[in-house]
Amino acid sequence: MKDASPRSLSYRLTTALLSFTREVFCRIPEPAAIFLGERTGDLLRILLSGKRRILRENLSLSDLALTGRTEERRFEKRVFRHFGRLGAEFLRLPKLSDQEISERVRVDGLERLRAELAKGRGVLLLTGHIGNWEIALRRLSIEAPGRFHPLIRRIKSPAVNDFVDRHRREFGKGASILADLGPKPLIRALRAGDVLIVLLDQNAGQEEGVFTPFLGRPAATYTSLARLSLLTNLPVFPSVCHRKPDGRFQIRILAPIPPEPDLVTEEAVSRMTFRYSQALSAFVHEHPEQWIWMHRRWKTRPPEELPRQTEKSGSLVGPDPAP
Numbered sequence: 001m002k003d004a005s006p007r008s009l010s011y012r013l014t015t016a017l018l019s020f021t022r023e024v025f026c027r028i029p030e031p032a033a034i035f036l037g038e039r040t041g042d043l044l045r046i047l048l049s050g051k052r053r054i055l056r057e058n059l060s061l062s063d064l065a066l067t068g069r070t071e072e073r074r075f076e077k078r079v080f081r082h083f084g085r086l087g088a089e090f091l092r093l094p095k096l097s098d099q100e101i102s103e104r105v106r107v108d109g110l111e112r113l114r115a116e117l118a119k120g121r122g123v124l125l126l127t128g129h130i131g132n133w134e135i136a137l138r139r140l141s142i143e144a145p146g147r148f149h150p151l152i153r154r155i156k157s158p159a160v161n162d163f164v165d166r167h168r169r170e171f172g173k174g175a176s177i178l179a180d181l182g183p184k185p186l187i188r189a190l191r192a193g194d195v196l197i198v199l200l201d202q203n204a205g206q207e208e209g210v211f212t213p214f215l216g217r218p219a220a221t222y223t224s225l226a227r228l229s230l231l232t233n234l235p236v237f238p239s240v241c242h243r244k245p246d247g248r249f250q251i252r253i254l255a256p257i258p259p260e261p262d263l264v265t266e267e268a269v270s271r272m273t274f275r276y277s278q279a280l281s282a283f284v285h286e287h288p289e290q291w292i293w294m295h296r297r298w299k300t301r302p303p304e305e306l307p308r309q310t311e312k313s314g315s316l317v318g319p320d321p322a323p
Contacts, residue, residue, distance in 0.1 A: 014159035041084020063216030109253030122190030128201030136241035141173035
């Protein structure tokens with residue numbers, strides 16, 4: 001990979017551009033930064049036709065009821081503007097003190113988090129790419145500085161990945177753990193009494209997940225959180241951070257979903273993952289324009305929905321017709 005080295009020209013130029021952009025968003029007044037972020041979302045909606053197609057396809061696959069093309073176009077605008085604004089809010093984290101964060105972000109269910117932290121055995125938080133998960137990380141980290149770890153996947157561009165990671169550590173107050181490092185860092189964090197934040201609304205491969213309903217349609221969902229819950233005997237707390245109409249935020253931490261160790265492992269994993277997915281679906285339904293519709297959530301399909309080959313001719317055929 002040409003830009004993998006921090007010494008490469010591509011890496012340095014990308015880092016400089018991102019740092020300059022952050023400086024601009026931090027220097028201009030907040031209303032102007034939010035306006036610029038939303039207009040950036042409008043521009044991306046125009047330029048990224050592939051992402052628009054994915055959004056429309058996802059809408060057609062989900063149980064979200066939109067009536068007519070006009071409503072769909074309005075919804076597309078709201079989604080892209082939300083993510084443009086999310087970028088602006090993320091870049092402006094250096095401007096906000098802990099006190100300002102606490103004033104802007106209300107937390108319902110905070111007593112649940114505090115009680116679980118007091119046990120000193122680690123905490124599992126479930127969320128998704130809904131609302132503003134970055135400002136949620138900063139707000140919750142005020143409760144236990146340095147002890148919140150979002151589980152993430154590498155961004156394809158090393159320069160962007162490193163910039164986001166440094167920015168999150170310094171200004172979001174959370175130290176990311178890479179999913180491709182395996183389970184050992186996760187176990188260490190939990191044994192230290194820290195908090196793992198797992199975003200569970202992305203497509204999993206055939207061998208990495210189970211199919212469970214998400215927004216009314218079977219979706220390949222990672223089983224890692226359920227397996228970790230069973231392994232550590234820790235409950236999972238569904239949580240979400242929505243942006244409110246006045247620009248403030250509300251975090252909700254719900255009652256925990258306990259592990260089910262009395263069941264056969266794979267049955268327990270399936271049942272627990274189903275409950276996680278239902279919690280996330282409910283969060284999306286509350287504020288659908290704040291979910292990441294541009295991700296191919298239903299990319300992996302169950303075997304019965306895939307074309308198969310006949311034994312004799314090798315020709316492709318679809319699923320058996322319904323009786």
